Each structure stands twice: as structure tokens, then as C-alpha cells.
Amino acid sequence: MYLCRKIDTMQILDGRTTAESIRKELSEAVQERKRNGKKIPHLAAILVGNDGGSLTYVGAKVKACDQIGFESTLIRYDETVPEDILLAKVHSLNEDKSIDGFIVQLPLPAHIDEMKITLAIDPKKDVDGFHPENLGKMILNVPGFLPATPAGIVELLKRNQIITEGKNCVIIGRSNIVGTPLSIMLGRNTSTGNCTVTLAHSRTNNLKELCLTADILIAAIGQPNFITADMVKEGAVVIDVGTTRISDASRARGWRLTGDVDYANVAPKCAWITPVPGGVGPMTIASLMINTLKAMELKGK
Amino acid sequence: MYLCRKIDTMQILDGRTTAESIRKELSEAVQERKRNGKKIPHLAAILVGNDGGSLTYVGAKVKACDQIGFESTLIRYDETVPEDILLAKVHSLNEDKSIDGFIVQLPLPAHIDEMKITLAIDPKKDVDGFHPENLGKMILNVPGFLPATPAGIVELLKRNQIITEGKNCVIIGRSNIVGTPLSIMLGRNTSTGNCTVTLAHSRTNNLKELCLTADILIAAIGQPNFITADMVKEGAVVIDVGTTRISDASRARGWRLTGDVDYANVAPKCAWITPVPGGVGPMTIASLMINTLKAMELKGK
Numbered sequence: 284m285y286l287c288r289k290i291d292t293m294q295i296l297d298g299r300t301t302a303e304s305i306r307k308e309l310s311e312a313v314q315e316r317k318r319n320g321k322k323i324p325h326l327a328a329i330l331v332g333n334d335g336g337s338l339t340y341v342g343a344k345v346k347a348c349d350q351i352g353f354e355s356t357l358i359r360y361d362e363t364v365p366e367d368i369l370l371a372k373v374h375s376l377n378e379d380k381s382i383d384g385f386i387v388q389l390p391l392p393a394h395i396d397e398m399k400i401t402l403a404i405d406p407k408k409d410v411d412g413f414h415p416e417n418l419g420k421m422i423l424n425v426p427g428f429l430p431a432t433p434a435g436i437v438e439l440l441k442r443n444q445i446i447t448e449g450k451n452c453v454i455i456g457r458s459n460i461v462g463t464p465l466s467i468m469l470g471r472n473t474s475t476g477n478c479t480v481t482l483a484h485s486r487t488n489n490l491k492e493l494c495l496t497a498d499i500l501i502a503a504i505g506q507p508n509f510i511t512a513d514m515v516k517e518g519a520v521v522i523d524v525g526t527t528r529i530s531d532a533s534r535a536r537g538w539r540l541t542g543d544v545d546y547a548n549v550a551p552k553c554a555w556i557t558p559v560p561g562g563v564g565p566m567t568i569a570s571l572m573i574n575t576l577k578a579m580e581l582k583g584k
Numbered sequence: 585m586y587l588c589r590k591i592d593t594m595q596i597l598d599g600r601t602t603a604e605s606i607r608k609e610l611s612e613a614v615q616e617r618k619r620n621g622k623k624i625p626h627l628a629a630i631l632v633g634n635d636g637g638s639l640t641y642v643g644a645k646v647k648a649c650d651q652i653g654f655e656s657t658l659i660r661y662d663e664t665v666p667e668d669i670l671l672a673k674v675h676s677l678n679e680d681k682s683i684d685g686f687i688v689q690l691p692l693p694a695h696i697d698e699m700k701i702t703l704a705i706d707p708k709k710d711v712d713g714f715h716p717e718n719l720g721k722m723i724l725n726v727p728g729f730l731p732a733t734p735a736g737i738v739e740l741l742k743r744n745q746i747i748t749e750g751k752n753c754v755i756i757g758r759s760n761i762v763g764t765p766l767s768i769m770l771g772r773n774t775s776t777g778n779c780t781v782t783l784a785h786s787r788t789n790n791l792k793e794l795c796l797t798a799d800i801l802i803a804a805i806g807q808p809n810f811i812t813a814d815m816v817k818e819g820a821v822v823i824d825v826g827t828t829r830i831s832d833a834s835r836a837r838g839w840r841l842t843g844d845v846d847y848a849n850v851a852p853k854c855a856w857i858t859p860v861p862g863g864v865g866p867m868t869i870a871s872l873m874i875n876t877l878k879a880m881e882l883k884g885k
Contacts, residue, residue, distance in 0.1 A: 398726060415720025415728070422719045423760055425699060449789045457771060459724055466767070470758060470783050479794070481782040482771050488750045493780070 293550055294443075296522070296557040298435075301442050302565035306351050309572050313352035322584055325354035326410065326575045327376055327385035331369065331395070332362030336528065337388045340568075344386070347568050353575060356382070366395045370403055377405040384410030384578040386571070389460075407581065410574035413460060422467055426581060428574045433465035435566030436501070436522055438573075441475045445520055445555060451496050452478035455487075455510075455543075456503035461524055465501065490514070502543035512548040521549060521556040524563050594851055595744075597823070597858040599736075602743050603866035607652050610873050614653040623885055626655035627711065627876045628677055628686035632670065632696070633663030637829065638689045641869075645687070648869050654876060657683070667696045671704055678706040685711030685879040687872070690761075708882065711875035714761060723768055727882060729875045734766035736867030737802070737823055739874075742776045746821055746856060749778035752797050756811075756844075757804035758785045762825055766802065791815070803844035813849040822850060822857040825864050 313323060326348055330341045341357065348355035358372065369387075376385045385408055391397050406416035412430035420427030429437075440447060452469050456462040462482060470480040483493055494500055494514040502510045503524035515521060525543030542559030550556050557563055614624060627649055631642045642658065649656035659673065670688075677686045686709055692698050707717040713731035721728030730738075741748060753770050757763040763783060771781040784794055795801055795815040803811045804825035816822060826844030843860030851857050858864055 398724065401724075402726075415724055415726070416717045418720030418723045419716025419718065420720075422723075422764055423699065423702075423716055425703075425716070427716070449787045451790070457773070463723055463768065463772075466771075466783070467764065470767075470785070471764075472758070472785070472787075477785075477787040479782060479784055479788040479790075481780060482767070483780055484771070484773070484778075486750045486773075486778040487780040489752070489780075 293553050294555050296439055296443055296445075296520075296555045296562060298439060298557060298562040298565040301439055302435075302569040304442070305438070305569040305573065306347060309351045309353075309576055312576060317352075322383075322579065323352065323354055324383050324575045324579055325356070325381055326571075327356040327358060327379075327382045329358045329360070329369070329372060329376075329385065329387045331360045331364055331388070331391055334390070336526075337390075341388050343568055344571060347572055348575075351572055353572065362392045364392075364395075366399070369395060369400060373400060373403045377403075377408060382408065383582075383584075384408045384575045386411045408578060410571055410578055411460075412464075412574065418459075418464060421464060422471075424471055424473065428577065429468065429570070430460055430464045431570040431574065432461045432524065432563065432567045433468050434573070435568075435570040436465060436524070436563060437468050437475050438570065439522075439557070439563070439566045440499075440520075443555065445499075447475060447499065448477035450478050450498040452480045452499040452501065453483055453494055453497035454480060454501045454503065455483045455490070455494070456505075456524070457482055457484045458503065461503040462501075465503070469499075504543055506543055507541040508543070508545040510544040510549060512545065512552060515549050515552050517552050518554045519552065521553050522563065523557050523559050526559060526564060594854050595856050597740055597744055597746075597821075597856045597863060599740055599858060599863040599866040602740055603870040605743070606739070606870040606874065607648060610652045610654075610877055613877060618653075623684075623880065624653065624655055625684050625876045625880055626657070626682055627872075628657040628659060628680075628683045630659045630661070630670070630673060630677075630686065630688045632661045632665055632689070632692055635691070637827075638691075642689050644869055645872060648873055649876075652873055654873065663693045665693075665696075667700070670696060670701060674701060674704045678704075678709060683709065684883075684885075685709045685876045687712045709879060711872055711879055712761075713765075713875065719760075719765060722765060723772075725772055725774065729878065730769065730871070731761055731765045732871040732875065733762045733825065733864065733868045734769050735874070736869075736871040737766060737825070737864060738769050738776050739871065740823075740858070740864070740867045741800075741821070744856065746800075748776060748800065751779050751799040753779035753781045753800040753802065754784055754795055754798035755781060755802045755804065756784045756788075756791070756795070757806075757825070758783055759804065762804040763802075766804070770800075805844055807844055808842040809844070809846040811845040811850060813846065813853055816850050816853050818853050819855045820853065822854045823864065824858050824860050827860060827865060 406414045412428035417427040466480045466482040469478040499520045501522040507527045523542035523544040528538040531539040540560045707715045713729035718728040767781045767783040770779040800821045802823040808828045824843035824845040829839040832840040841861045
């Protein structure tokens with residue numbers, strides 16, 4: 284009976300549906316631009332090598348562009364591509380007026396310095412929001428590109444009317460592209476922020492106790508099923524950023540995506556929870572699309 | 585008896601002494617540069633108007649340069665100076681090869697857009713570490729200028745062998761120049777970081793309970809005596825960033841500097857505590873001096 288009540292009140296934070304409504308809005312914006320004779324946003328993506336996850340992500344980004352009506356260009360290199368060739372391509376995309384924004388899909392092969400590539404991207408075309416100038420603008424809350432995954436999470440909360448102000452938020456994982464920027468975005472003084480954020484990581488001593496204080500708990504560590512039910516407060520909002528591929532012989536492709544949260548046991552305690560897949564992933568791509576349109580608006584085009 | 589024991593174990597985090605030893609090291613570095621025929625670091629400071637606090641701070645910065653052997657230039661404007669004149673001066677300092685780093689003392693008069701001025705400063709000369717590119721580099725942990733007050737606090741902890749790793753740190757106040765960057769610096773994966781940081785602010789609901797969890801408690805809100813003894817855990821490290829001038833007829837100048845911490849009552853509970861004045865203030869100036877030397881090193885000079 285108790286379990287039924289809890290399941291009744293638990294709601295899925297559905298990234299697919301939310302991302303779909305964003306794509307629809309962006310598609311309308313593209314139509315409006317066409318009617319006004321304005322340039323159509325054009326996203327380029329550089330993909331190095333044949334990593335399965337990267338192929339899937341880049342493919343989904345190109346597909347999202349098609350659905351919205353953005354132009355897209357996929358540039359592929361063999362995984363042995365020398366760093367200077369990749370840098371030269373970044374510089375050429377920086378200069379290419381037909382390209383409004385571009386991304387270099389991470390991770391890159393070990394012989395390429397990811398930071399050097401990131402720093403070479405023109406901040407005005409950095410629609411992934413990884414360049415330090417954009418991260419700094421996020422801190423200062425001035426216009427720039429917000430990193431796609433944190434921005435997608437904030438948008439997902441906002442569009443599902445989940446109040447963040449005054450809430451205790453615990454983020455586990457301090458990566459440059461998710462945990463750390465998300466801690467800033469949820470903590471700053473905006474209508475989608477104003478949480479009291481604690482950023483936890485591998486050196487955190489009292490993780491379980493800390494998680495139990497969280498009104499909003501965000502797991503971004505890439506360890507399948509790390510967050511168990513005993514770590515979650517009744518009625519919490521749980522966001523699962525993990526997407527680890529684990530072997531699954533029952534699937535035709537031989538694997539399934541698994542989040543950082545033990546969903547089956549955690550979900551009944553939650554007010555809201557994101558599924559994996561179908562939670563944060565689609566929102567990341569939606570954010571990238573929002574940034575690509577923003578690239579034109581920031582240029583005043 | 586109990587009180588005596590606590591007072592015996594409490595230690596002052598002495599910013600004046602620590603800053604003095606940094607100045608000595610920097611002074612030796614200047615002598616070494618002179619011996620090697622290298623350029624002497626040159627800091628410029630722009631001061632607008634006659635605000636008492638700003639005059640004091642800028643004066644202390646110029647004095648620190650003199651003590652160390654740096655060159656310094658103070659550029660003063662009347663508080664009615666138009667924004668475009670100030671911007672033109674920033675651009676001219678960006679281009680001036682004799683100036684290695686410069687600051688624009690904040691706050692600026694209301695008719696001047698502080699953010700516009702900050703964004704106009706060449707990040708390579710931004711020794712205050714306020715430019716978004718430097719804030720972003722701080723997030724990414726790549727070489728750049730760290731904002732002076734947070735960097736000074738981290739240095740003060742480090743030079744007094746206060747371990748941060750795995751400690752719970754609560755920072756109260758999320759300003760762009762203190763609380764927010766400090767939350768990143770103390771949380772990131774470095775030998776002077778690795779705290780579990782919670783950033784609290786005006787919308788935080790459970791502030792007292794939160795403060796009581798802090799091994800390291802940092803107050804940066806500018807509200808005199810806001811942190812009372814009942815908010816501090818026995819044995820905590822307390823850092824007071826507040827420097828509010830409050831009227832004091834017993835002083836010749838008519839005011840005294842007051843911190844955010846009720847020092848008399850909090851100090852007996854602490855393992856370490858910074859006084860006001862003589863705690864964070866001198867370390868902020870020392871950090872600015874470190875950044876000025878670093879400006880040359882980052883240029884490879």
C-alpha cells in the first residue's frame with residue numbers, strides 16, 4: 284500500500300518529451316528566420332575515430348539538426364589524425380562564416396591534448412560551452428554559451444516547474460563539463476538557481492549522510508547504480524547523469540545504458556526522477572541546439 | 585578550565601605575518617630578476633573617485649609594490665569621469681608594454697558599467713583575476729590569474745599547514761570575486777583543494793545547521809558579527825572575509841573595521857581563526873603581488 288502511494292506520487296522527469304517540445308520551438312524559430320530572410324543556423328561537428336558512444340552522440344546531434352531545420356556538417360577523422368591537423372581544422376571553422384557554431388566530440392585519442400583543442404575554439408562559436416571564456420561568463424552571469432549538459436538539466440527542472448530556490452542540492456562528481464558548472468548554475472542568483480549547492484566528489488567523507496540532506500540529488504560520476512535507496516531522502520528530486528554501457532546479452536547490440544542511480548529501488552522514494560536513457564541525454568542535445576541558435580543571436584544575426 | 589583549554593589550542597591565522605613572508609620571497613625574486621637583467625614587474629592601478637576604502641586598498645597595493653621592489657603607477661580619475669575615457673585608458677594599458685598587469689579598483693561610480701570595464705581588460709594583464717577567461721581557467725585548472733582574495737585565503741591555509749582534503753567547507757556569500765570562485769578553488773582536485781564545499785547565500789534556509797557541519801567556515805557577506813558562536817562547530821577553522829567600516833567614536837578616524845564573525849565569542853571554539861583586520865586583507869594584497877610576478881612568467885619574460 285505504502286509502495287503504491289509512493290509510486291503514485293513519483294513522477295518521471297521525461298527528457299525525451301521535454302527535448303521534443305524544445306525542438307518544436309526551435310523549428311518554429313527556424314521557420315520564422317526563413318520567412319524573414321535570415322540565415323539558417325549551421326552546426327558543425329568534428330568526430331575523431333570510431334568510438335561507439337561518440338558515434339551515437341554525434342549521430343543524435345546531426346539528427347536533431349535535421350529535425351529542427353538547422354544545417355549541419357559532420358567532419359570525420361581517423362583516430363590517428365595528428366593534433367596539428369585537428370587544430371588547423373578548428374582554426375578554419377573559427378574563420379568559416381557559414382558555420383555558426385561547432386563542437387569537437389570528446390573524448391579525443393590520447394595523443395591529442397583536449398585542452399589545447401578546447402582553448403583553440405573561438406568562444407563565439409563554442410556551442411558546447413567548454414571554453415574558459417564561456418565558463419567564466421557563466422560565473423559572472425553575463426551572456427555566453429552555457430555547457431550543454433548542465434544547461435539541459437536546469438532547463439528540464441524549469442520546464443517541469445520544479446522549484447530550486449532555497450532547496451538543498453547535492454551534486455556528486457566535479458567534472459569540468461557537468462558537476463562543476465552545474466554547481467554554479469544551480470547556486471547563482473537566478474530564477475532557475477538559488478539552490479544551496481554542495482559539490483561532492485571522490486574525497487568526500489560523509490557521502491551517504493550528505494546525500495540524505497538533498498532535496499535535489501544529482502549523480503554525475505559514471506558509476507552504475509552508485510546511488511542506492513538508503514542514500515535518498517523521501518520526496519527528493521533525483522537527476523541521473525550517468526550513461527555507462529554495460530554488457531547485456533539479452534539486447535541485440537549486446538549492451539544497455541545504465542545510470543548512476545539504482546533506479547528500481549530509488550524511484551519509489553522520489554518526487555521526481557530522470558530515467559536512463561531518456562532523461563538528461565536528450566536534454567544535452569536540446570541545449571546544444573539552443574546554443575546553436577543563440578550563436579546567431581549573440582552575433583546579432 | 586574548559587574555556588582556558590580551548591583558548592590555549594586556538595591559533596590565529598595571521599595574514600600579516602604570512603603576507604610578509606610572501607613579500608620577502610617576491611622581493612628576492614625581484615633581486616634575482618635584476619641580477620639576470622630581466623624586466624622588473626610593473627603594476628598599474630586605476631582609482632576613480634575618493635571612496636575611503638578604495639583609497640586605503642589602492643594605497644596598500646602601491647606600498648606593497650614599493651616594499652617588494654615592483655614598479656607601480658597609480659592613475660586617478662575624478663568620480664565624474666565618463667565611461668568612455670575609462671575604457672580608453674584600459675585599452676591603452678592593454679597595449680602598454682611597460683605595464684605587466686593592472687587593476688581597476690572596484691566599486692566604480694554608478695554611471696560606469698563595471699562588467700564592461702572588466703571585460704575590456706586584456707586577460708593576460710588581469711592580475712585581479714576578474715575577467716571571465718581567467719575565471720574559466722580556474723574552473724579548468726589551467727594556468728591563468730586566480731582572483732586575489734580567494735587565492736589569498738587558499739595560500740593562507742596552505743602556508744599554515746591546514747589540511748583541506750576531505751574537509752567539509754561552508755562558504756557564506758556567493759559574490760563573483762570571493763565566494764563563488766573560492767568554492768571552485770577549495771573544491772577542485774588539487775593539494776590545496778579537495779574540500780566538500782557548500783556555497784550558502786541569502787536564499788539558504790538552514791544556515792545555522794549547515795554552518796555547524798563545517799570543518800572550515802568562511803564568511804564573505806559583509807554583515808558585521810553575522811556568525812555567532814552557536815553557528816560554529818568546536819575545533820572549526822574560521823575565515824572572516826568581512827571588512828565593514830562601523831562608526832567608533834573612540835578611534836581618531838571615527839570608525840573601525842569589523843568582520844562578519846563575532847570574533848570574541850567565536851574564537852574560543854576554533855582551531856584557527858583569522859582576525860579582522862590582519863587576516864584575509866593582507867593576503868589579498870599578497871595575491872595581487874604574486875599575480876603581478878606571474879604576469880611576466882606567463883608571458884615567458
